[in-house]
Amino acid sequence: MSRTFSIIKPDATKRNITGAINKIIEDNNLMIIAQKRIQLSKEKAEGFYSIHKNKPFFNDLIQYMTSGPVIVQVLHGENAVQVYRKIMGATNPENAENGTIRKLYALNIQENSVHGSDSDENAITEINYFFDDSEIII
Numbered sequence: 001m002s003r004t005f006s007i008i009k010p011d012a013t014k015r016n017i018t019g020a021i022n023k024i025i026e027d028n029n030l031m032i033i034a035q036k037r038i039q040l041s042k043e044k045a046e047g048f049y050s051i052h053k054n055k056p057f058f059n060d061l062i063q064y065m066t067s068g069p070v071i072v073q074v075l076h077g078e079n080a081v082q083v084y085r086k087i088m089g090a091t092n093p094e095n096a097e098n099g100t101i102r103k104l105y106a107l108n109i110q111e112n113s114v115h116g117s118d119s120d121e122n123a124i125t126e127i128n129y130f131f132d133d134s135e136i137i138i
């Protein structure tokens, strides 16, 4: 069993489809063991995405991620990182497989509804960026 970190992004909270996304998560044997709805500050979003700070889309990304509430989550299950990446689908919804969250719900490469960690190591870092151990309950 392992964990991954997830964000349901502003395009999804604005369209009131967080439950639909959580159903896909749970239908694929991932358990939501922590979850909170928050408004990201510019500083918190910039820190989270610091790896992208030199990318041309960085400023737009921060603007978008702070444009409304997000749901941050810890997901638990067998191969959680890989399972969640598979059910999210490709970053660009045009390339995402049928049935994936991004194919179903993403609006474009930026407003792509969800984020998921890309490795077990990053999952730990990202979980710790948003959650105290006491908030994660199995």
Ligand code: CMP
Pocket: 052, 057, 061, 091, 109, 110, 111, 112, 114, 115, 116
């Ligand atoms: P995410 O998986 O959260 O990681 C970085 C985010 O930047 C990505 O999802 C998108 O929301 C956003 N983004 C915007 N443009 C691009 C791009 N050209 N390539 C990758 N990510 C992008």
